Amino acid sequence: MSAASSVPGQALASAHRERLRTLLGASVTFDEPLAPKTSMRVGGPAAAFAVIRDVATLVAVLKFCVAESIAWTILGLGSNVLVRDAGFAGLVIRLAGAxxxxxxxxxxxxxxxxxxxxxxxxxxxxxxxxxxxxxxxxxxxxxxxxxxxxxxxxxxxxxxxxxxxxxxxxxxxxxxxxxxxxxxxxxxxxxxxxxxxxxxxxxxxxxxxxxxxxxxxxxxxTQPLELPNSGSIFRNPPGDYAARLIETAGCKGMRVGGAEVSHKHANFIVNRGGATCADVLALIDQVRDTVERRHGVTLELEVHLL
Ligand SMILES: Cc1cc2nc3c(=O)[nH]c(=O)nc-3n(C[C@H](O)[C@H](O)[C@H](O)COP(=O)(O)OP(=O)(O)OC[C@H]3O[C@@H](n4cnc5c(N)ncnc54)[C@H](O)[C@@H]3O)c2cc1C
CATH class of the missing domain: 3.30.465.10 (Uridine Diphospho-n-acetylenolpyruvylglucosamine Reductase; domain 3)
Structure with a gap:
């Protein structure tokens, strides 16, 4: 559905939690809600969430993930990421400090x-x-x-x-x-x-x-910055603009649950309150189907799905 946003691997086991605690002390938390860490404000928790402040610790934690085949990802400010409602079963890393x-x-x-x-x-x-x-x-x-x-x-x-x-x-x-x-x-x-x-x-x-x-x-x-969103949802197809295709297909204002195609910028989906990731994904499917029927163009996701 979108560019991969994580390195695949297995879910975190309780033995992994202990080892991460030893490696990272208070810098790792478990079952950490991710929605507040993304600009769309949807999605479930990370099984483990680590704040890493220096290269040596980053090297050690990544080696641990590789050795144990644990799924991991890196989260920036979450402005281009949609977190699934089930959350992420591996380790989410956020950089800080140095x-x-x-x-x-x-x-x-x-x-x-x-x-x-x-x-x-x-x-x-x-x-x-x-x-x-x-x-x-x-x-x-x-x-x-x-x-x-x-x-x-x-x-x-x-x-x-x-x-x-x-x-x-x-x-x-x-x-x-x-x-x-x-x-x-x-x-x-x-x-x-x-x-x-x-x-x-x-x-x-x-x-x-x-x-x-x-x-x-x-x-x-030009952008609905007053409401949670994740920027442009779709990539621009060659020679055209996703926003133009979505607007002329009549999708502005289309809604699923708390997710709505912005009236201000058609390539933005906004969270009008209480949206789930499932709402956003269902709306994405509706927009893509409508644009495909109207214009014969299949839009590709720009946003990364976690
Ligand atoms: C209102 C709004 C406007 C926007 N306007 C634009 C725009 O004009 N142009 C544009 O291109 N984008 C735009 N975006 C999208 C987004 O801001 C960019 O894609 C941004 O670069 C994502 O940075 P992030 O730190 O939030 O990354 P995240 O969303 O946290 O992550 C995005 C991807 O980058 C990876 N990643 C994050 N940090 C690292 C790292 N240190 N090392 C390796 N991989 C990493 C993640 O794993 C993920 O795959 C907009 C978003 C919003 C909400």
Whole structure:
């Protein structure tokens, strides 16, 4: 149904819980609700949820998952993820601490995998660096943006010179430069983005700030940001826009339970309150069927299903 959002494996057993507690102490919790950690606010709990703040711990935890064949995934700010109502039976990892650092050196911005894109854009603007302004409204982390090749006028892949990763099962962090395609990258499925280096251009700081504000205003005017959502649900098909196809198929306002196709932006589904993941998935199916009947185009999901 969508690009894989997790590395497959077995569910967490009670012996695994004990071992994770030993490895992570208070940084791991069990049966942790995931809905509040995603922008759509739907879905069930993670069997285990770990907040990891340094590379050494990340390497150790991923080695444990590989050795025990435990299903795992990495969650950024959850702005492109739909969590199933049953939740996730393995380990969900969220990066924090050292992974949120942003440093500027000349025209290079090095940002941790958990740094929010908005913070990266603000730091770049402060330093008078241009090129990333359009990404200010992407409400996710650098890691999520690299995995998804997030973009609007510019895609993050166009700005990236290097990506620091830990590949699950390997001993140390390595450097890579994946290929970037529309809302995707060749980044190894087992790779966790620890940091990325972006190379930007030079401009005056006030001018860059002005462009940031313009991008934020445009989003406020065109996107239903007042309600929980997960951004664009479908990828744009070649040469067209999913929003145009959905709107002209008459889907705006279509509703299942608490999930509704936004009146403001047809490629957004909003949670009007009390929506379940099943509501959102049923609505996705209805929209896809309606667009297919009306336009003969099969829409593909952009959002990742966990
Ligand atoms: C209001 C709104 C507007 C949006 N506008 C845009 C837009 O203009 N352009 C656009 O491209 N997207 C947009 N999005 C979608 C989303 O913000 C981006 O895809 C974003 O890059 C996801 O980042 P995240 O941290 O939230 O990742 P998540 O949603 O948490 O995860 C997305 C995927 O990335 C993986 N991932 C997360 N962190 C890492 C990491 N450190 N290492 C490896 N893999 C990782 C996850 O496992 C998952 O597969 C929008 C979303 C919303 C809600």
């Amino acid at each position: 992974f949120t650092m942003i440093t500027v050196n000349g025209t290079t911005v090095r940002a941790g995998g958990a740094a929010p894109m908005v913070a990266v854009c603000r730091e770049a603007a402060k330093a008078g660096l241009t090129g990333a302004e359009a990404l200010v409204g992407v409400p996710g982390t650098v890691g999520g943006a690299v995995r998804m090749n997030a973009g609007t006028n510019v895609e993050i892949g166009e700005l990236i010179r290097a990506v620091e990763v830990v590949i699950a099962g390997e001993e140390a962090q390595t450097c890579t430069l994946p290929e970037f395609t529309y809302r995707n990258s060749t980044l190894d499925r087992r790779a966790v983005v620890c940091a990325a280096e972006l190379v930007l251009g030079v401009h005056d700081s006030a001018g860059v700030h002005k462009k940031l504000l313009q991008h934020i205003e445009r989003r406020n005017a």
